[in-house]
Each structure stands twice: as structure tokens, then as C-alpha cells.
Amino acid sequence: MQFPPVEVKSMFSLLIMFSSSSLMPSSSSKNALPEDVAFEVDDYLTFADDVPEEASFLSHPSVHRYPLVQADDCAANKTKITDCSRSKDAGKRSSKRSSSSKVAFKTKSELEILDDGYKWRKYGKKTVKSSPNPRNYYRCSSEGCQVKKKVERHRDDSSFVITTYEGTHNHHAPYPAITQHRAVETPSSHGLSC
DNA sequence: CGCATTTGACCTGCGC
DNA sequence: GCGCAGGTCAAATGCG
Numbered sequence: 006m007q008f009p010p011v012e013v014k015s016m017f018s019l020l021i022m023f024s025s026s027s028l029m030p031s032s033s034s035k036n037a038l039p040e041d042v043a044f045e046v047d048d049y050l051t052f053a054d055d056v057p058e059e060a061s062f063l064s065h066p067s068v069h070r071y072p073l074v075q076a077d078d079c080a081a082n083k084t085k086i087t088d089c090s091r092s093k094d095a096g097k098r099s100s101k102r103s104s105s106s107k108v109a110f111k112t113k114s115e116l117e118i119l120d121d122g123y124k125w126r127k128y129g130k131k132t133v134k135s136s137p138n139p140r141n142y143y144r145c146s147s148e149g150c151q152v153k154k155k156v157e158r159h160r161d162d163s164s165f166v167i168t169t170y171e172g173t174h175n176h177h178a179p180y181p182a183i184t185q186h187r188a189v190e191t192p193s194s195h196g197l198s199c
Numbered sequence: 200c201g202c203a204t205t206t207g208a209c210c211t212g213c214g215c
Numbered sequence: 216g217c218g219c220a221g222g223t224c225a226a227a228t229g230c231g
Contacts, residue, residue: 127204129223142222146203155222 109169111159123147123174125154136160147176 129142138158145152152172159165 126202128225130204130206131221131223134220140221 107169107171109167111165111167113164114166123152133157138163145172145174147174150175 124146125143126146127141128144130139131142132139136157137160140155140157143154143156150172152170152174154171155167155169157167159167
């Protein structure tokens with residue numbers, strides 16, 4: 006499929022690009038994922054809550070979608086069911102404080118921190134049982150913005166970074182992030198008001 | 200000096 | 216009730 010030459014405004018833009026059902030690649034365009042995308046969306050792409058299930062970007066050979074119930078760590082790390090439930094409960098706790106959507110994906114990158122156009126403040130680091138690599142916790146440093154993200158390296162292949170966004174920005178990205186790449190929609194058009 | 204990061208302590212919920 | 220694990224807090228530290 007042909008991506009219109011629209012600048013990516015933020016990491017969320019790219020996520021939405023992949024998640025938009027209107028952009029679901031046709032069968033004739035399975036290898037059309039642009040090579041100049043700044044990061045590689047690989048076999049880890051999950052959506053939850055308000056993101057429709059059919060929205061996942063499925064067709065590129067390097068993209069594999071996990072079932073929605075297999076959110077973040079559980080799918081990526083093949084943890085036990087009990088760990089999954091614990092994970093979800095942790096999410097519940099979190100959502101009590103701020104009802105939020107979650108978007109998790111895996112990128113291949115040397116850098117843990119991808120420039121998504123927002124300013125993040127690190128507030129925690131934790132070694133988790135499901136992975137030998139520590140998990141880093143970030144919070145959007147914009148005043149009043151409750152968006153959080155978790156970043157950790159993949160258990161089996163540390164060249165991959167697993168990022169989980171939680172929540173919705175209540176402001177625009179302070180600066181453009183991934184430029185020269187292609188997207189068609191901004192998160193705000195999907196209720197992700199960034 | 201101000202701000203971001205680090206890191207150990209603490210909190211919360213679940214399973215046993 | 217206790218221990219475990221994930222998530223968060225906040226004092227200490229580092230850096231520009």
C-alpha cells in the first residue's frame with residue numbers, strides 16, 4: 006500500500022497509522038511497510054481498551070499480533086497465566102488512578118528512549134521476574150499530563166525494546182519527533198489528543 | 200543552582 | 216496472614 010507522504014507527528018501518530026482500520030493493507034501490499042520508518046514494528050503489537058481489535062496492523066511479514074488478552078509482558082515473555090493476571094491487576098490499580106488506554110509495541114533499537122515528541126521524566130526502575138532486563142518507568146513531564154510509559158528490553162533479544170504507553174496526552178507534542186516518515190493521521194483524530 | 204536520574208523503600212493486590 | 220511481584224515515591228546524587 007502507498008503511504009501518503011505525511012510527516013509523522015509523534016510516536017502515537019505512527020501507532021495510529023498502524024492501527025487505523027482504514028489503513029489495513031490489502032493482500033497485494035503485504036511488503037509495503039516503508040523501509041525508512043525510524044523503527045521496526047516487529048512481532049509485538051497489541052492494543053487494548055478503546056482501540057478496535059481490527060485495527061491492528063497485521064499484514065507485514067514482520068508484524069505479528071497477539072490476542073488482546075495477551076497484553077504486554079505476557080505475550081512477549083510467555084509468562085505464566087498467573088503472571089498475566091497479576092499484570093492485569095496491576096493495570097487495574099493503575100487505571101484507578103487514571104482511567105487510561107494502553108498501547109504496547111516492540112521496536113528494534115539500540116536506544117531505549119525513542120523520540121516520540123514528548124518530554125518524559127523517569128520515575129522508577131524495576132527488575133521484573135519475567136525478564137532479566139530492568140523495566141524503566143516514565144511519566145510525561147508536561148504539567149497535568151498523566152501519560153506513563155514503561156520501557157524494557159526484550160527478554161530473549163535485547164536488541165528489541167518493548168514500550169507500553171498508558172493514558173492519553175492532554176496536550177500536543179512539544180516538538181516534532183520522527184520526521185521524514187509517513188503517517189496519515191494524528192492521534193487527536195482518534196481521541197488520543199496529543 | 201535547578202533539574203533529571205538513580206535507587207532503595209514503600210504500597211497494593213493476589214495466591215497460597 | 217504472609218510472601219511475592221509490579222508499580223510508585225522520594226531522598227540522594229549527578230550533571231549541565
